[in-house]
Amino acid sequence: MDNDYLSPNNGFNIQSESEFSSTSFVSPKDKTDEKKITIHSTGGFLLFFRQLWIMTRRNFILQTRYYKSTLSQILIGPIIFLLLLYILQQADNSQRLKANLHPTAYPLLGVQPCQGRTKFSPCINLMFTPNDQASNSIMQTFADNNFKRTGQKLNIETSIDNLNFIPMSTLGIVPVPDANFIYNYTLNHPNITMFGIEFSTVQGPPVNYRYQIWFNSTLMANQSDVFGEQILALQRGIDEAIVTFASNDFQNPATIDIKLKDWPKVPPSQLNDQIVSSFGAVFFFCAEMIIFISVLNTIVTEKEQKLIDGYIWWSPSVDKIGWIILMFLPFFNFGKLYLDLSMLTAGKLDQLTQTVIPGPGFSWNDLYNTIPITYLPVYGGTDNIRPIVPPPIQSWYFLLMNIGFYYILTWYFDKIIPDEFGNYKNPFFFLTPGYYGIKFKRNFNLQSWLNRTKKANRGNHIEEDEDVARERILAFDSTYECTVRICNLSKVYKKSLFIKSILDKVAVNDLCLTLEEGKCLALLGQNGAGKSTSMNILSGLTPATSGDALLYGYSIRNDMNQIRKIMGVCPQHDILFNDLTAKEHIELYAGIKNIPSNEIAKLVEERLAAVRLTKVANKPAGSYSGGMKRRLSMLISTIGDPKIIFMDEPTTGMDPVNRRHVWSFIENFKQGRIIILTTHSMEEADVLGDRICVMAHGHLRALGNSMRIKNKFGAGYRVSLVTHPNDSQRLKKLVETQVPAAKLEDDSAGSLIYELPLSALPALPSFIQWLEENEEMSDNEPGKKLVKAWGVSQKSLEEAFLRLIRDANPESHNGSLRQRKIKKKNTDLS
């Protein structure tokens, strides 16, 4: 039995007792039973790989079945991101392709004020040494000239010599004792001091002016360019001051004006795919998070290499179309906001001290300000062209706009793309007044409505039952008064929206039906016969392909809003809130249906009692059994005094007792209303249906009350007789003489079953009398009667139904006949 481990149904296996293996989990006591469920355990890798295989296969089947969705999953992501990548690369290229043959020169500005650890913490602009008269005089001239250039005053402060000194406010130019002090101070208090200057002039002749500038070679917290223009500005300022000092003419300080100019630039003859190669892989792997990642990337790269810039989109050379498109992508706006935030808040690592200097911070006001120019990268080389970056709040507004935009898009496509029931609206639906509830009152004329719907006939009818044909005539008879009038209602589920295909499914075909108030219509039919579709059309869940119906005078095509006000629906699948109790459900729907609040408590009590849910009234619906959920769903459909109620298989899953309670509730409730229900229970149709419709393949096959259908299709009575097998031939002959019209349905081992059609009914009383008298004796069992036992029963609705279905499916009927014949032959042989 160890081979069982390898059997395909490994896991659960039904075996006879003799086959128990030693690995079975069944206890010896259980072995007394005839059949057992043996649970084998297969562990380790074998089980793992088998499960892996099963799951892989399942996923494969699902993916191939929903190939459209699979294709979209595979293609849409890469297409969108390839497009984005292309746009980015183009933006980068347009930046680099830009020729600048005549760059404009721009003046070197003065030294900008320092920035502390945060926007508000004090700092020292400059320390200088030695603290002698010459140095003080030079620094004073420097400060005066710098003020003229920048408008920022840098005062000569009181000297400091204490290494523990912490400035309480920003200091301008501070004399210090010596170079060691500058070294130690900046080591002890990193990122407070912007520059240090050590003068070491050698008195001549000739006099040699020497000085050394101390600076932080890593970027400062405020992004000021110390290593480039700022340090140049400082040097120029000191040189001016030295020239003035040398000439000793402090009234007319010397000035040196420097202009900076980029080399003329020609576009490269060949472009590389820098963006694609840097971002391509990330784009493919990180799907919609790409911008977010690219922003992070930008920040890190910018800090380290100053290569790629997140603000490239706002560079003046970039075509605006690019960022207008991107503006509609929420993650792009999010990325921009993130970039703005990080510009002002990101800390920087000081290489010397290995400490992180926090950024100046992002305050609420910064939302409305453009990012300060010193934080922005320069495009176009030394042309000093900065991107024109909108304030962060703009990205925030775009994000809000995205919410509205995508909400509207979702809403729009939700309307125009067919749903599971095939509902969809015309792409211009929002331009029609009807969509806004504006209706132009037209006088309804029944006759012209009938003429119109008559034309909707699809035509290809099978030979119709006489009752069905009569109903068709009645439905189009304007003199006949009825509450529900269904005329030529059809539904075709199309495979493709635009072309006709043989795969199109005709779910309902030219249905014609009438119904009066106070009646219940039961729709019977096999799975897929078209019952739910008919119901869905009438309840407005799915549109009819052709035809129309009038419910209480309202057309399902034009007045569905009115019909909804007088309609209740119990759908096939329970739509309940798992966390709400039965009581809360009824209260909720009573509220929706506008029932006065003082009536709700009574309604809850009465209705719950009617379907025996009072005991669980305060328990959440999620904890209910299937039958209880069904009862609650059925109940909900009756709230709000609806005039017409659709119930799709209302009692599925209910036990016989509760089902009867529900039946009596429906029976009472239908007074003054119309109930249309579908069911697979013949008993239910028999009990509730004032009219029963049997549907097959979208057609109406039979129509009438239960008696009519039973009599017409149930073929009268069934008689069963039991005799000795060897006496069966004699008994058959006797029955033939008694009731010539009787049809032998089954004959096995002395058990005979006869069907008596309506034509045989006159002979039935005398036949029953013959059976009751039972005078014939058996030829094979001495002293025993020929008929050992007998019974007569009226044929049920179920049999009528089965016959109708057999007639509607001749192929499968032949099949079943053949099977029955084979079965009979086998029985005879045995």
Ligand SMILES: Nc1ncnc2c1ncn2[C@@H]1O[C@H](COP(=O)(O)OP(=O)(O)OP(=O)(O)O)[C@@H](O)[C@H]1O
């Ligand atoms: N959304 C749909 N798209 C395509 N075909 C559909 C759709 N809904 C139903 N059908 C088809 O229409 C036919 C009628 O289906 P319908 O659900 O009306 O049958 P039914 O009589 O209610 O069956 P059941 O007793 O199983 O509920 C079936 O062949 C079904 O496959």
